[in-house]
Amino acid sequence: MSLKRLNPGPRMSQAVCIGDIAFLAGQVPNDLTGDINAQTREVLDKIDAVMAELGGSKADIASVQVWLSDMADFQGMNAVWDAWVDPEHPPARATGGVPLARPGMRVEMIVTARAPT
Template identity: 70%
Template structure:
């Protein structure tokens, strides 16, 4: 089975594909000064972008881990998530409160997907 790396860098790849399974690196917001809603929109747009680059869509996402720097942001993140997710094909999901790597970062998500065909 072939292993393919999307946009590999010195530390990590944006995604790694093994057969038709893809592992996305943590998707983070671009604007660390934005509120949870805007940061969540940015992160979900990152998932959409990576999935499109791999020939998939959000409907192909099987699992998402959501990391919040403050669990008080859970309702705001969910409000944006609920607009993004297809209720007919929602991925499995877990949400945890963690210390994130960059100041101002309120949310990070990692995803695993099965690509079509």
């Protein structure tokens, strides 16, 4: 089975594919000044971009782990998520509250998906 790295860097790759299964790196917002709505939109846009680079879309996402720095943001994150998610192909999802890597970071998402190409 082949292993392919998407945009590898010195610390990590944007995604690693084993066969047609893709493991995306944690997607985080660049703008840490935004509220949970803005940060969630930015993260979901990044997921869309990586999936497109892999030749897929959100319909190919199997599972998402959502990490929130404050569980009080759960409803706000869900509002943005619900507007984004493909209702015909919703992934499995888990959400937890954890300290995140940088101050101001409110959300991180980790995706496992099918990479069609």
